[in-house]
Amino acid sequence: MLLKTETYNQQSNFVQYCRDGKEVAILGTNPERLPHYRRLVFNIIKDTLETTFPISFKYIDTEIWDEMVYNYFSSHKCNDPQVWRMPKEFVDFCKAENYTTKFNLPFLNDLLYFEWLEVELYMMEDDTYPQVNSTKDWLKEKIAVNPEHKIIKLEYPVHLEKPFEAANKKGDYFLLLFREKETGKVQFINLSVLFTFLIENIVLAEKTLEEIFNDILYIFGINDLEMLRSEVFKFLEDLKTRGFVLGVHC
Amino acid sequence: MSIKAGIGFRKDFAEEFLSGSVLKPGFLELAPENWMKIGGYWKKQLNQLAEMYPITAHGLSLSIGSPDELDMDFLKNVKHFLEEYNIEIYSEHLSFSKCDNAHLYDLLPIPFREDAVKHVSQRIKQVQDYLGRQITIENVSYYTPVAAEMDEATFITNVVKEADCKLLLDVNNVFVNAFNHNYDAKTFIENLPLDHVEYIHMAGHTKVSPSLIIDTHGEAIIDPVYELFEWTLERVNQVPVLLERDFNIPEMEEMQNELNNLEAIMTKKWEAKNVIENRNI
Numbered sequence: 001m002l003l004k005t006e007t008y009n010q011q012s013n014f015v016q017y018c019r020d021g022k023e024v025a026i027l028g029t030n031p032e033r034l035p036h037y038r039r040l041v042f043n044i045i046k047d048t049l050e051t052t053f054p055i056s057f058k059y060i061d062t063e064i065w066d067e068m069v070y071n072y073f074s075s076h077k078c079n080d081p082q083v084w085r086m087p088k089e090f091v092d093f094c095k096a097e098n099y100t101t102k103f104n105l106p107f108l109n110d111l112l113y114f115e116w117l118e119v120e121l122y123m124m125e126d127d128t129y130p131q132v133n134s135t136k137d138w139l140k141e142k143i144a145v146n147p148e149h150k151i152i153k154l155e156y157p158v159h160l161e162k163p164f165e166a167a168n169k170k171g172d173y174f175l176l177l178f179r180e181k182e183t184g185k186v187q188f189i190n191l192s193v194l195f196t197f198l199i200e201n202i203v204l205a206e207k208t209l210e211e212i213f214n215d216i217l218y219i220f221g222i223n224d225l226e227m228l229r230s231e232v233f234k235f236l237e238d239l240k241t242r243g244f245v246l247g248v249h250c
Numbered sequence: 251m252s253i254k255a256g257i258g259f260r261k262d263f264a265e266e267f268l269s270g271s272v273l274k275p276g277f278l279e280l281a282p283e284n285w286m287k288i289g290g291y292w293k294k295q296l297n298q299l300a301e302m303y304p305i306t307a308h309g310l311s312l313s314i315g316s317p318d319e320l321d322m323d324f325l326k327n328v329k330h331f332l333e334e335y336n337i338e339i340y341s342e343h344l345s346f347s348k349c350d351n352a353h354l355y356d357l358l359p360i361p362f363r364e365d366a367v368k369h370v371s372q373r374i375k376q377v378q379d380y381l382g383r384q385i386t387i388e389n390v391s392y393y394t395p396v397a398a399e400m401d402e403a404t405f406i407t408n409v410v411k412e413a414d415c416k417l418l419l420d421v422n423n424v425f426v427n428a429f430n431h432n433y434d435a436k437t438f439i440e441n442l443p444l445d446h447v448e449y450i451h452m453a454g455h456t457k458v459s460p461s462l463i464i465d466t467h468g469e470a471i472i473d474p475v476y477e478l479f480e481w482t483l484e485r486v487n488q489v490p491v492l493l494e495r496d497f498n499i500p501e502m503e504e505m506q507n508e509l510n511n512l513e514a515i516m517t518k519k520w521e522a523k524n525v526i527e528n529r530n531i
């Protein structure tokens with residue numbers, strides 16, 4: 001390498017100082033000016049995280065939040081060159097550090113993940129929409145859906161309640177998030193287990209709606225097919241209005 | 251070519267750009283890092299803007315002064331972005347923002363040293379080879395030198411010459427650095443390879459103490475920076491000029507006034523120069 005070790009060391013020390021704020025000897029620097037770098041760099045990280053996780057930032061005690069952010073930036077090496085994607089690394093970091101237990105915030109992993117997903121879906125590259133036909137009978141066809149979506153499972157209902165209230169309601173929560181084509185806005189819908197099964201199978205696009213009905217009857221032990229149909233059709237119509245169900249595959 | 255100044259594109263006033271009712275920039279500058287590999291609402295906005303304005307790209311994360319290896323995946327995405335939007339000018343900062351595989355997302359000063367000159371120029375060449383074009387490197391503002399063994403102007407000049415790249419001359423940065431490090435701004439500019447200047451930045455700054463200015467891009471351009479700009483234009487070729495405003499965004503009329511001020515100076519200096527040059531022919 002053309003760069004001498006001594007020069008590299010100065011750059012490395014400079015960066016380490018910006019990351020953890022701990023005093024370190026750096027050749028030929030003005031000690032009064034150095035803290036400005038620490039402040040400017042740290043503010044970028046702090047602001048980006050606060051903007052990406054507004055709910056977490058609002059409800060988590062400021063001292064705890066600051067400690068999480070400090071630990072993250074000083075010990076984690078941010079890997080993504082696109083700063084808006086960097087908060088994804090914060091989600092993974094908090095999980096790996098087991099902050100749910102350390103700071104007694106059971107909802108933390110779910111809330112950070114949920115808030116990140118909203119940003120990720122909002123920003124993600126456009127996916128190819130399927131060719132659809134809107135006139136055919138749904139039952140005999142494979143339902144086509146908006147490809148810009150995610151189905152996730154949470155342990156705490158952070159999408160429905162304030163974080164500390166959600167913390168008392170541990171369970172299995174399924175959630176569909178998708179990006180509206182026209183507005184680009186991200187919507188989320190709480191799903192029952194049955195509807196999760198339904199949507200996951202629709203997304204696979206391997207079976208007609210009727211075949212999925214048969215699976216549901218069998219797996220969930222349901223006898224009343226008419227009632228199931230009417231509930232599912234109501235649900236799918238609603239998803240169509242919202243821009244998730246597009247029609248049927250051509 | 252009509253003499254128009256451009257402006258740094260910010261999401262805060264995207265609607266304004268699309269309606270074009272008050273702000274009338276000649277072109278827009280944006281950071282590829284914020285716009286590549288995205289979709290949805292902002293991609294649509296970007297596509298519309300690209301139909302209306304020429305675009306220049308001003309990068310943030312290439313980290314040309316980094317001791318680390320160049321991130322070729324990142325560069326591949328930049329290349330794709332430049333091609334997708336037909337972008338002619340790709341500029342980056344003569345600084346580093348990543349070291350030991352950690353991104354800091356800010357502009358840190360490179361040690362003004364001979365080995366760093368060689369290292370940085372070799373990296374610029376590598377980027378230019380990969381992109382198949384010259385890139386434009388900007389003089390940055392800095393608040394403390396780091397392990398410097400030469401002055402800043404010598405460092406910039408040596409890098410630009412050795413790498414055979416273009417120079418983005420940020421006039422406000424020169425002013426800020428001259429104040430913060432007690433040197434003469436005009437002498438500094440005279441010492442730069444002015445024939446390499448391809449692009450100019452203008453901005454406002456914030457004085458945080460009697461001896462320190464921070465390059466915030468959060469205030470209006472002050473008169474001494476306009477004066478330095480006017481003086482500079484007599485010494486460089488006619489190139490695009492950009493107004494940077496990132497914080498403390500004022501009324502659109504106020505920003506358009508700044509663009510008008512810049513364009514008036516550009517017209518005065520460059521049209522006069524064109525007339526003289528044409529007479530000489």
Ligand SMILES: [Fe+2]
Binds near residue numbers: 388420451494
């Ligand atoms: Fe600049």
